[in-house]
Amino acid sequence: MEINKKKYILVFLITAGIFAVAFIVSxxxxxxxxxxxxxxxxxxxxxxxxxxxxxxxFQESSCASLTNPVLSDEINALADRLSYAENQRGINDDxxxxxxxxxxxxxxxxxxxxxxxxxxxxxxxxxxxxxxxNDEGCDDCAKQGYVLTKLRNDHPLLRIYSFDYDxxxxxxxxxxxxxxxxxxxxxxxxxxxxxxxxxxxxEDIRKIVPELSATSTASTTKIQK
Amino acid sequence: MALYSSIVLYIALFFGLYYQIFLLVTFFxxxxxxxxxxxxxxxxxxxxxxxFNEAKTVAKTVQSLLKLNYPKEKLFITIVDDGSxxxxxxxxxxxxxxxxxxVLQQKNSGKYVALNKGIELSQSEIVGCLDxxxxxxxxxxxxxxxxxxxxxxxxxxxxxKVHNPETILQKIQNAEYNIGIFLKKIMGKLDAIHxxxxxxxxxKKTIFDEIGxxxxxxxxxxxxxxxxxxxxxxxxANCPQGFVYTITPPTLKKLYKQRVRWTYGFLKNAMDxxxxxxxxxxxxxxxxxxxxxxISVVTAFLVIGNSIYxxxxxxxxxxxxxxxxxxxxxxxxxxxxxxxxxxxxxxxFTMLCSSLSIILLAWKMVEGKAxxxxxxxxxxxxxGFIAPLWLAKASWNAVTSKAVSWR
Numbered sequence: 259m260e261i262n263k264k265k266y267i268l269v270f271l272i273t274a275g276i277f278a279v280a281f282i283v284s285x286x287x288x289x290x291x292x293x294x295x296x297x298x299x300x301x302x303x304x305x306x307x308x309x310x311x312x313x314x315x316f317q318e319s320s321c322a323s324l325t326n327p328v329l330s331d332e333i334n335a336l337a338d339r340l341s342y343a344e345n346q347r348g349i350n351d352d353x354x355x356x357x358x359x360x361x362x363x364x365x366x367x368x369x370x371x372x373x374x375x376x377x378x379x380x381x382x383x384x385x386x387x388x389x390x391x392n393d394e395g396c397d398d399c400a401k402q403g404y405v406l407t408k409l410r411n412d413h414p415l416l417r418i419y420s421f422d423y424d425x426x427x428x429x430x431x432x433x434x435x436x437x438x439x440x441x442x443x444x445x446x447x448x449x450x451x452x453x454x455x456x457x458x459x460x461e462d463i464r465k466i467v468p469e470l471s472a473t474s475t476a477s478t479t480k481i482q483k
Numbered sequence: 484m485a486l487y488s489s490i491v492l493y494i495a496l497f498f499g500l501y502y503q504i505f506l507l508v509t510f511f512x513x514x515x516x517x518x519x520x521x522x523x524x525x526x527x528x529x530x531x532x533x534x535f536n537e538a539k540t541v542a543k544t545v546q547s548l549l550k551l552n553y554p555k556e557k558l559f560i561t562i563v564d565d566g567s568x569x570x571x572x573x574x575x576x577x578x579x580x581x582x583x584x585x586v587l588q589q590k591n592s593g594k595y596v597a598l599n600k601g602i603e604l605s606q607s608e609i610v611g612c613l614d615x616x617x618x619x620x621x622x623x624x625x626x627x628x629x630x631x632x633x634x635x636x637x638x639x640x641x642x643x644k645v646h647n648p649e650t651i652l653q654k655i656q657n658a659e660y661n662i663g664i665f666l667k668k669i670m671g672k673l674d675a676i677h678x679x680x681x682x683x684x685x686x687k688k689t690i691f692d693e694i695g696x697x698x699x700x701x702x703x704x705x706x707x708x709x710x711x712x713x714x715x716x717x718x719x720a721n722c723p724q725g726f727v728y729t730i731t732p733p734t735l736k737k738l739y740k741q742r743v744r745w746t747y748g749f750l751k752n753a754m755d756x757x758x759x760x761x762x763x764x765x766x767x768x769x770x771x772x773x774x775x776x777x778i779s780v781v782t783a784f785l786v787i788g789n790s791i792y793x794x795x796x797x798x799x800x801x802x803x804x805x806x807x808x809x810x811x812x813x814x815x816x817x818x819x820x821x822x823x824x825x826x827x828x829x830x831x832f833t834m835l836c837s838s839l840s841i842i843l844l845a846w847k848m849v850e851g852k853a854x855x856x857x858x859x860x861x862x863x864x865x866x867g868f869i870a871p872l873w874l875a876k877a878s879w880n881a882v883t884s885k886a887v888s889w890r
Contacts, residue, residue, distance in 0.1 A: 261766055269508055273501045276833055277826075284826040294820060342821055400800075401807045408808035460808065 526608035531601030547618035566591030658862035665845030671721030703748025746877030
């Protein structure tokens with residue numbers, strides 16, 4: 259009835275080794291993911307800069323020559339990856355927070371540039387600013403996310419810019435101050451300069467933006483919260 | 484809360500992986516002292532066949548014993564009818580002239596009483612039992628007996644196979660029994676067997692005189708006697724080549740009832756012999772078999788609880804999405820970026836690979852070829868869904884001390 263202590267220790271070491279490898283590999287892949295997100299964000303940043311430059315040059319050219327390289331799909335893809343990273347690493351992860359700030363700034367940039375383009379060329383893009391919070395108190399934030407995802411899937415040209423209200427970023431604070439959005443009224447939407455607080459159903463939004471009543475189908479990517 | 488559940492999940496994964504690696508290391512370890520026993524030991528043997536309402540199967544069981552490749556003058560069969568309400572006794576009597584067969588009848592008092600009656604009357608050196616729903620291969624007895632020549636071995640267990648698996652449930656059990664043969668072999672190597680199953684376990688008759696006869700033991704007398712043997716520092720060997728075929732429950736209801744009894748019996752006996760847990764004095768059964776058997780029940784609950792929670796959250800989320808946004812059509816797109824590579828997923832995957840290796844090694848050992856069969860497929864796909872049924876019920880009964888019945 260003797261036990262082989264050496265075997266118990268050996269198996270412990272093998273198991274601990276497997277755990278260590280799993281942690282190292284998982285961490286390595288997560289870092290790679292962070293790099294991928296960062297590279298995508300950098301690319302979008304260059305695209306926005308390019309658009310702005312084109313816009314400046316536009317003074318001497320026609321609307322037809324102004325192309326929009328910042329495709330909403332690209333920003334949407336970034337949003338999905340960021341959302342995944344947030345789920346994997348947690349909402350308090352420093353890298354995730356930095357990336358979210360970067361992403362939010364890119365969204366604001368894209369929004370402003372598109373407004374300028376619209377003013378000059380009358381392209382009339384449909385844009386929705388969406389403010390949410392990850393706090394547990396906001397049950398409707400998740401529901402609002404489903405509604406916006408559905409609308410964007412039906413209308414690929416709809417540009418939805420989502421912002422985490424709690425992100426410590428002055429640009430977001432300015433946006434919420436300009437649009438007069440208090441935290442206890444979340445989720446909130448800003449459509450065509452007007453603020454709509456609390457949950458808005460698909461029908462509510464379609465009433466606000468009649469262009470969204472016509473349906474079309476496209477890819478499925480999710481909107482944060 | 485999330486932090487605690489993560490820690491608990493990691494601990495469960497660690498123990499699960501530790502146990503599987505321990506089994507694999509033991510399997511591949513060279514056996515030094517335990518060489519294959521010689522085939523010359525020919526003691527007198529009594530096989531007791533306890534029956535209760537087994538008129539349909541008792542003849543087949545006894546026929547298989549009569550076909551055993553063993554000197555007839557050294558083989559005795561005692562059929563004990565435990566107060567059956569059908570024609571079991573008459574069926575048994577019909578065979579009494581075929582060999583050294585004794586047929587006894589008692590008022591319905593339980594299987595352990597029937598076994599004890601047979602042991603008491605036996606004059607043989609070795610006594611065994613064979614449930615009346617099982618049959619034995621002609622060479623099994625000859626293959627098992629030499630194991631008694633090993634130091635302190637007082638009981639030998641066979642390799643149990645499913646007789647003619649037909650239903651999906653029986654195929655699942657076939658996979659389970661084949662894996663069981665592999666695991667029993669390893670446990671035998673570790674001297675850590677905790678059950679001497681009803682179908683054809685053999686015992687030295689003297690061990691009953693020394694440690695006592697079978698007890699009620701929460702309707703799992705075959706488990707309790709193994710605990711008691713281990714408690715007295717004797718050994719139980721396993722003969723992986725000695726095949727016994729047993730009829731397994733064909734329906735979920737019958738399987739559920741059987742497994743609730745087994746699991747309840749294990750938990751209650753484990754409680755009765757709790758002093759053996761983590762006690763080096765009792766060897767690997769104290770430090771490996773018993774603690775890990777309990778851990779596996781707890782782990783099963785954690786994993787199942789976690790899965791149910793995740794599944795219901797996802798259902799609630801989908802219903803919520805459907806309520807506010809309707810059905811969203813579109814093909815799901817695959818992006819390697821979203822491949823789940825969290826440490827929990829990687830460790831779970833490692834554990835699944837290790838489980839699959841154990842299953843394939845078991846298949847190679849029992850069936851001669853390592854391959855994924857239908858039985859293994861059903862086992863992997865469905866066992867995780869049905870086992871929780873009896874685990875939950877048996878644990879509840881054990882906690883509330885609600886006894887379970889045999890039938």
